[in-house]
Amino acid sequence: MKKIMVIGAGQMGAGIAQVFAQSGFDVFLNDVNESALDKGMKNIERLLTRAVDKGRMKDVEKTETLGCLTPSTTLQDAETCDLVVEAVVENMDVKAKVFKQLDEIAPKHAILASNTSSLPITEIASATSRPEQVIGMHFMNPVPVMKLVEIIRGLQTSNETYQAIEDMTHQLNKTPVEVNDFPGFVSNRILMPMINEAIYTLYEGVATVEDIDTVMKLGMNHPMGPLQLADFIGLDTCLYIMEVLHEGFGDSKYRPCPLLRKYVKAGWLGKKSGRGFYQYE
Numbered sequence: 001m002k003k004i005m006v007i008g009a010g011q012m013g014a015g016i017a018q019v020f021a022q023s024g025f026d027v028f029l030n031d032v033n034e035s036a037l038d039k040g041m042k043n044i045e046r047l048l049t050r051a052v053d054k055g056r057m058k059d060v061e062k063t064e065t066l067g068c069l070t071p072s073t074t075l076q077d078a079e080t081c082d083l084v085v086e087a088v089v090e091n092m093d094v095k096a097k098v099f100k101q102l103d104e105i106a107p108k109h110a111i112l113a114s115n116t117s118s119l120p121i122t123e124i125a126s127a128t129s130r131p132e133q134v135i136g137m138h139f140m141n142p143v144p145v146m147k148l149v150e151i152i153r154g155l156q157t158s159n160e161t162y163q164a165i166e167d168m169t170h171q172l173n174k175t176p177v178e179v180n181d182f183p184g185f186v187s188n189r190i191l192m193p194m195i196n197e198a199i200y201t202l203y204e205g206v207a208t209v210e211d212i213d214t215v216m217k218l219g220m221n222h223p224m225g226p227l228q229l230a231d232f233i234g235l236d237t238c239l240y241i242m243e244v245l246h247e248g249f250g251d252s253k254y255r256p257c258p259l260l261r262k263y264v265k266a267g268w269l270g271k272k273s274g275r276g277f278y279q280y281e
């Protein structure tokens, strides 16, 4: 695989495009929103500059990495790609539409991967005529730092597709873990109920935002408290994931906290919108 397209230039897509480019792949970074694309490209440049300043990267490597990246606003660019990694909003209708279009544009041999946090890969694959070449490639945030890629097999994902993505993960210097298609996979089935419980703890007045986070940081040695982590992930994404768990398992233990719904309705989406459980800027 030589040419990659990453769709969605938000916090995940930009990070995914950066790690592919750092490993020498030619990457299209695609977004429907030009200002989001511009922000994503600038963010990559800022992180590479920081790596050079910190002595973790040579200036020439930064130039080479940026040279591997091409901004794109049309899915038509996928017609030359061997692998597409989709990282748009966590919504099945939007993802299914993107995969249907990709299936028509991308070459027959191309693998279509999704960075979904929780949505069924089997259902995303059913929007295409090549379900055996559809797979979950779930990177963790922040992508350039986190070592894990959770690889999710849909019902019809072929062994060849799985092997190609596992090999690619090693080439990106990350560690693959194979999981089956189940709501929330492994990562968010475990992480998101903890975050949701932290929100209930706040909602029920048990402690303040800062104190809940301090308990988990100093008491459990988590690098971030759950409410800070929720802001970092994006409260909209957290809510979508809880809804997938709730619907997928049909168990009330996964019901999203009303306070989470309220914040998302208010447009308090966390760090990316400037306000969530904390205020930014």
Ligand code: CAA
Binding pocket: 047, 050, 051, 054, 056, 116, 117, 139, 140, 141, 142, 143, 144, 145, 146, 187, 188, 191, 223, 224, 229, 233, 237
């Ligand atoms: N993008 C790229 N690099 C980043 C970054 C970002 N957003 N934030 C921090 N870094 C880098 C910094 O550049 C820094 O390296 P240098 O100092 O060499 O430049 C390094 O990470 C450490 O950063 P800091 O010293 O500023 O801060 P820290 O030690 O607190 O680490 C952190 C930051 C790595 C984000 C750490 O707080 C952490 O691990 N937090 C938890 C992250 C986590 O749980 N991620 C998973 C989220 S869930 C998910 O992704 C799945 C899903 O589907 C929702």
Ligand code: NAD
Binding pocket: 007, 008, 009, 010, 011, 012, 013, 030, 031, 032, 033, 036, 037, 087, 088, 089, 090, 091, 094, 098, 115, 116, 117, 118, 138, 139, 140, 141, 232, 233, 234, 237, 272
């Ligand atoms: P984000 O809101 O930061 O970015 C989403 C981007 O997708 C936006 O720039 C938007 O303009 C773009 N977009 C929307 N529809 C599009 C379309 N049809 N074509 C092209 N671009 C489109 O979201 P994010 O946090 O980067 O999350 C993206 C995906 O990654 C979601 O599926 C999410 O669940 C998953 N994910 C998120 C995290 C996290 O911590 N935020 C971690 C792992 C996986």
